Amino acid sequence: MGKAFADMLPYTLGLIVSPFPVVAVIALLISANGRAKALLFEVTWLIMSWVVLLVLIILLGAAGATGHARPAWVSWLALLIGVLLLLLAVAGIRRAARRKQSAAPEAPRWIAAMDTLTTPKIIGVAAMLIVANPVNLASLAGGALAVADEPLPLGRQLVLAAVFVVIGSIGVLVPYVTALRAGGDQLLHRMRGWLIQHNGALMLLLLLSFSLLFLAKGLRGLLA
Numbered sequence: 001m002g003k004a005f006a007d008m009l010p011y012t013l014g015l016i017v018s019p020f021p022v023v024a025v026i027a028l029l030i031s032a033n034g035r036a037k038a039l040l041f042e043v044t045w046l047i048m049s050w051v052v053l054l055v056l057i058i059l060l061g062a063a064g065a066t067g068h069a070r071p072a073w074v075s076w077l078a079l080l081i082g083v084l085l086l087l088l089a090v091a092g093i094r095r096a097a098r099r100k101q102s103a104a105p106e107a108p109r110w111i112a113a114m115d116t117l118t119t120p121k122i123i124g125v126a127a128m129l130i131v132a133n134p135v136n137l138a139s140l141a142g143g144a145l146a147v148a149d150e151p152l153p154l155g156r157q158l159v160l161a162a163v164f165v166v167i168g169s170i171g172v173l174v175p176y177v178t179a180l181r182a183g184g185d186q187l188l189h190r191m192r193g194w195l196i197q198h199n200g201a202l203m204l205l206l207l208l209s210f211s212l213l214f215l216a217k218g219l220r221g222l223l224a
Contacts, residue, residue: 075222
């Protein structure tokens with residue numbers, strides 16, 4: 001269990017550093033009744049992340065991909081994920097090169113509309129940012145593969161999945177804690193601006209880092 005936990009840790013970084021979920025929480029916090037809305041978003045984020053991770057772990061188990069004697073297709077899958085992430089990173093670099101240096105990054109429209117969202121829409125946005133974000137999905141897939149490396153009973157898999165999600169949710173929890181401090185609103189506005197401005201660079205860094213992690217994992221499995 002300790003080895004699986006250590007192998008999972010690098011993949012939590014994608015959830016922690018992913019900028020748009022953090023920006024979404026900040027946008028909710030600075031809106032009317034913001035703390036309640038942000039708390040709803042964060043609870044949905046935690047539950048959705050945990051459920052997706054468990055589904056991936058169960059699917060790997062059902063496919064016979066758990067334990068040390070894993071089939072070769074698991075390593076090929078890791079390689080494929082690594083290649084796809086690398087292609088996304090290259091595409092992002094090319095887009096950044098074409099973009100005018102003077103053009104200031106703009107927040108997506110859904111970020112600007114966060115303060116008007118109803119409860120169902122807040123839940124929907126939180127779920128969307130888990131399943132529609134390649135970095136977040138790659139983080140959860142990496143965590144699932146790390147758990148699948150060890151022949152663990154279901155109870156321990158549940159615990160590992162919960163720990164993984166809690167650690168990975170530090171990024172979305174920090175703004176909420178910040179909002180409780182005196183002068184927290186000003187700091188939240190600065191955080192929001194910085195994350196939007198540097199979103200592209202953060203995503204490229206995460207895509208490149210995770211592509212290397214998955215490529216190394218796939219090659220290690222094939223060459224072992």
